[in-house]
Amino acid sequence: MNMPILLQVNNLSKSFRIGRKWFNQKYFTALEPISFEVQAHHTLAIVGETGSGKSTLAKLLVGAELPSTGSIKLNGQTLQPGDFKQRCQHVRMIFQDSGTTLNPSLTIGQLLNEPLQINTKLNEEDRHCLIRETLQKVGLLAEHMNFYPHMFSGGQKQRISLARAIILQPQVIILDEALASLDPSLRSQMINLLLDLQEQMGLAYILISHNLGIVRHFSDKIMVLSKGQVVEMGDTAKILSRPKHQYTKKLILNQRFQLLHR
Numbered sequence: 001m002n003m004p005i006l007l008q009v010n011n012l013s014k015s016f017r018i019g020r021k022w023f024n025q026k027y028f029t030a031l032e033p034i035s036f037e038v039q040a041h042h043t044l045a046i047v048g049e050t051g052s053g054k055s056t057l058a059k060l061l062v063g064a065e066l067p068s069t070g071s072i073k074l075n076g077q078t079l080q081p082g083d084f085k086q087r088c089q090h091v092r093m094i095f096q097d098s099g100t101t102l103n104p105s106l107t108i109g110q111l112l113n114e115p116l117q118i119n120t121k122l123n124e125e126d127r128h129c130l131i132r133e134t135l136q137k138v139g140l141l142a143e144h145m146n147f148y149p150h151m152f153s154g155g156q157k158q159r160i161s162l163a164r165a166i167i168l169q170p171q172v173i174i175l176d177e178a179l180a181s182l183d184p185s186l187r188s189q190m191i192n193l194l195l196d197l198q199e200q201m202g203l204a205y206i207l208i209s210h211n212l213g214i215v216r217h218f219s220d221k222i223m224v225l226s227k228g229q230v231v232e233m234g235d236t237a238k239i240l241s242r243p244k245h246q247y248t249k250k251l252i253l254n255q256r257f258q259l260l261h262r
Contacts, residue, residue, distance in 0.1 A: 002039075003039040003040045003041050003042060003202075004039065004040050004075075005037050005038070005039050005040075006038055006039065006040050006074065006075060006171045006172055006204040007037065007038040007061075007072070007073070007074060007091075007171075007172050007204055007206075008037050008072070008073040008074075008076075009034060009035055009036050009037070009061075009070070009071075009072055009073075010035050010070055010071050010072075010073070011033040011034070011035055011069055011070040011071070012031070012033065012034050012035070012057070012060060012067050012069070012070035012071070012072065013029070013031050013032055013033045013034065013067060013068045013069045013070055014029070014030050014031040014056050014060060014065060014067055014068050015027040015028065015029045015030065015068045016028050016030060029228055030053055030056040030228050031053040031056045031057055031060070031228045032053075032228045032229045032230075033069060033070060034057070034070075034230055035070075036223060036230075036233065038172065038204040038205075038206065039204060040171075040202040040203070040204055041198055041199065041202055041203070041204070042204055042205075042220045042221070043198070043204070043205040043206075043207055043218055043219040043220050043221075044204075044205070044206050044207070044219065044220070044221050044222070044223060045206075045207040045208075045209060045215040045218070045219035045221070045222045045223070045236060046206060046207065046208050046209075046222075046223050046225060047208075047209065047210070047212065047215060047222060047223070047224055047225070047251060048224060048225035048226055048251075049226070049251070051227070052225040052226050052227060052228070053225045053227070053228040053229075054208050054225055055176070055208075056228075057225075058093065058174050058176055058206070058208060060072070061091060061172075061174060061206070062087060062091055062092075062093050062174065063079070063081065063083075063084055063087040063091075066081050067081070074086075074090055074091070074171060074172070075171070079091075085118075085119060088115070088118075088119060088168070089119050089168045089169075089170065090168075090170050090171050090172065091170060091171070091172045091173075091174070092164075092165040092166070092168070092170045092172070092173050092174070093165070093173070093174040093176060094158070094161050094162060094165050094173065094174070094175050094176065094178040095161070095176050095177070095178060096176060096177035096178060096180050096181055097181065098154070098157040098158045098160065098161040098178075099149065099154065099157050101161060102149040102157060102160060102161070103149070104148065104149050104150060105148075106148075106149075107145065107146055107147060107148055108135070108144055108145050108146075108147055108148070108149070108160055108163075109128070109131055109145030109146060111149075111160070111164060112131045112134065112135075112145070112163060112164055112167055113127055113128075113131060115164065115167060115168055116130065116131075116167065116168070119168055120168070128145075130167065131145050131167070132145060134163045134166060134167045135163055137163070137166070137197070138159040138160075138162050138163045138166070138193065138197075139159055139189075139193060140156065140159055140160070140163070154181060154182065154186075155182055155186040155189070155190070158178065158181075158182065158186075158190060159190075159193070161178075162190075162193070162194075162197075166197060166201065166203075169201070170203070171202075171203065171204060172203070172204045172205075172206065173203055173204075173205055173206070174205075174206045174208065175194075175205060175206065175207045175208065175209075176208045177208060177209060177210070178190075179191065179209065179211070179214055180209065180210070180211065187214070191214070191217065191218055194218075195218075205218075205219075207219050210255075211255075212240060212251065212252060212255045213255075215236060215240070216236060216237070216240050219236045220235070220236060221233070221234060221235060221236055222234070222235075222236040222239050222240070224239070224245065224247065224248050224251070226247045231245045231247050231248065232244060232245045232247075232248050240252065
């Protein structure tokens with residue numbers, strides 16, 4: 001069954017000016033024009049070595065950087081560069097080191113309350129009710145809203161970050177190496193939780209990862225980036241089993257080599 005397209009990216013690119021001489025300006029292109037779509041209930045994995053353009057693309061999608069060219073559409077509506085409130089509501093991001101993104105001076109309830117106060121008109125009672133429900137949805141307890149970040153393990157902190165990401169009922173979540181720091185057991189639990197939430201909420205995920213094992217298990221489609229260019233894109237299973245581009249083959253061989261020498 002064809003799922004609705006949530007995210008459409010058309011000819012998106014990013015160049016950075018280098019040097020200070022106005023009469024001899026030079027530019028570094030971090031991301032060549034790129035186009036892709038992500039459907040509801042689907043996951044697009046983005047892979048590539050450091051410097052390939054993965055982080056630049058993520059920043060463009062969440063509005064942290066302004067594009068040099070191109071457009072981003074959510075449900076057919078173009079996202080305006082300065083409309084951060086709309087971005088914040090509909091496109092969320094989870095990072096690798098969740099501990100550094102959680103303010104240690106705030107309780108979990110206060111952390112989750114902030115986006116609700118800014119982006120919704122819910123009263124205090126309704127916000128607290130939604131916070132408790134969201135914590136339970138990610139496998140935590142309602143009373144955890146009164147705890148501080150240092151009282152949780154790394155895996156629990158990642159669940160808190162996930163709760164903060166989904167509390168505004170987003171449509172797209174970017175997972176920027178969000179599973180990399182977890183041990184295999186916790187990683188498996190987190191993947192199952194993400195898949196359950198994707199099914200319940202119709203989410204589209206964009207997975208940025210160096211781990212091709214996670215990519216193979218978790219994603220539907222894959223985009224391979226090299227020096228800001230898409231070198232291969234398509235069905236994950238097909239590309240990882242029968243890669244066509246030499247760069248993709250190199251990534252797969254490098255990962256196999258690393259696994260053999262652990």
